[in-house]
Amino acid sequence: MSAEILMNVTPTEMRVALIENGILQEVHIERQAKRGLVGNIYVGKVSRVLPGMQAAFVDIGLDKAAFLHASDIVTHIEQVEEIDTKPIRKEPDIAKLVRAGQHILVQVIKDPLGTKGARLTTDITIPSRYMVLMPQSPHVGISQRIEDEAERERLKRAAQPYCDEQGGFIVRTAAEGASDEEISRDAAFLRRLWDTIQKRRKGMRKTGLVYEDLNLSCRILRDFVGEPIERIRVDSRLTFEVLQEFVQEFVPELEEALEYYTGDRPIFDLFDVENEIQRALERKVELKSGGSIIIDQTEAMTTIDINTGGFVGHRNLEETIFNTNIEATQAIARQLRLRNLGGIIIIDFIDMQNPDHRKRVLHSLEQALAKDRAKTSINGFTTLGLVEMTRKRTRESLEHVLSSECPVCSGRGSMKTVETVCYEIMREIVRVNRAYAADHFLVYASASVAESLLNEESHALAELEVFIGKQVKVQTEPLYHQEQFDVVMM
Structure with missing residues (x-):
């Protein structure tokens, strides 16, 4: 399998595409305005200690002083992702832990909100x-979501040799099934990174940033360590130079794959990435055979429906369904x-009567995943012929990153028909006429609704005028959407 990474960088946004065998497989997007502080490490200076709140305010070089609670000074392993141990410790006195004017190494665990500063640990x-x-803990923790006991023991044995007085590790859920070599490579990367942070701290004479959590481009290279990446193309000279330094120091095996893209075409026009992203926002995905799949995201789950469409097959119906x-x-x-x-995720495959076909479809899905x-x-x-599956959420879906809720239908995905809105307007006129005295009425409505009131529904509108004994005028409001209207008393 040939794999390639494309990075498109602008001052406001970074987009990364993973291409496998010439086909777009993953898209990652990070916008500069929405980058937070969480994960950043600072040298801070304690400005005030508040025993009554069991907290201290720490200057880390931001506009507002950050907040450090006594419970965040004690090592709290439970703050780290998905681990299996939660030690309970008696909360000590803040005055015994820090003092005003003291310089300490802290990490942001919550971004500033409103008038409040960042929260630290x-x-x-x-x-x-x-x-x-975990530089302050010489132990190994295993994610609770890794349920297989044999796998937990294997991962613990793989990580244990790298734990010492310099610190320990938590093995994350993503490590399930990872080889000992991959665990070793990850541990070595983190050790090198921590050594760099300590050297920077020793060289600092005042408060400020020691370590900024990796941006998208570096995180991608970190997460793809050990993967068979043939080329990494970047269309920004500045980002390319940053990545050069990063790979030389932390992932030297990717140094030869990294290159600066100087082509005339936009980098995302390669492999039709730009159009593929647009297609990924649509509900319907066309299959090469003529069939299709329909994908719907809801609050509770994602549903996927398969249709044969124009695929008629060559043998019989069962074979056609199976192939689709x-x-x-x-x-x-x-x-x-x-x-x-x-x-x-619920998948509604086309019904198959042959049990062997069902097994082969499930096996094919497992292989693809x-x-x-x-x-x-x-x-x-299931008994209803649906396939139930789950996929771990790693970040927001592409639709949630690139799209917002429709202001017209509020995310319903449908609108009231023109006919429905016309009848709502007529009922509103009757209601207002009974409640208030008016000489006549003026209706503001969208172009399609106004046209219907003056044409298809003109007979019903005339009967309404006779019923209430008053004239009703209709005026088009170009800025109104189909469901929007106003009934004005004149």
Whole structure:
């Protein structure tokens, strides 16, 4: 399998595309205005200690002093992602932990909100793809979401040799199934990073940023350590130079793959990435055979429906259905990665009577999902013939990143018909006429509704005028959407 990473960088946004065998598989987007402080590490100076609140205010070089509670000074492993131990410790006196004027190393755990400053902790944690480094704890923790006991023991044995007085590790859920070599590579990366942070801290004479959590471009390279990436093309000279330094220091195996893109075409025009992103926002995905899949995201789950469409096959109906379902499994696996759909997913394959066909479709889906870096679990066919599965959420879906709720339908995905709105207007006129005295009425409505009132519904409107004994005028309001109208008394 050939894999390539394309990075499109602008002053306000960074987009990264993963291409496998010439086809877009994943898209990652980060916008400069929405980058937070969480994960950043600072050298801070304690400005005030408040025993009554068991907290201190710390100057870390931002506009507002940050907040450090006594409970965040004690090592709290439970703050780190998904681990299996939660030690309970008696909260000590803040006055015995820090003093005004003291310089301390802190990490942001909550961004500033409103008038409040950022929230801090002294329990530094540095995440990587498979592990989280805990410099203040020499132990190994395993994610609770890894349920297989044999796998938990294997991962613990793999991580244990790298724990010492310099710190320990939490093995993340993503490490399930990772090889000992991958665990070793992750541990070495985190050790090098922590050594760099300590050197920077020693060289600092005042408060300020020691370590900024990786931006998208560096996180991508961190997460793809060990993957067979042939080329990494970047269309920004500045970002390319930053990545050069990063790979030389932390992931030298990717140094030869990194290159600066100087082509005349926009980098996302390669492999038709730009159009693929637009298609990934649509409900319907066309299959090469003529069939299609329909994807709907809801609050509770994602549903996927498969249709044969124009595919008529060559043998019989059962073979046609089976072939369409097999093709759909590949498309579904790709769309889950591309759109980054997570949580509960229900797939409605076309009904198959042959049990062997069902097994082969499930096997095909499992094989297609094996390439996905996010954890997936397939529960098989239900009694209703639906396939239930889950996929771990790693970030917001592509639709939520790029789209917002429709202001017209408020996310319903449908609008009231013109006929329905016309009848609502007539009922509103009757209601207002009974409640208030008016000489006549003026209706402001969208172009389509106004046209219907003056044409198809003109007879009903004339009967309404006779019923209330008053004239009703209709005026088009170009800025109104189909459901919007106003009834004005004159």
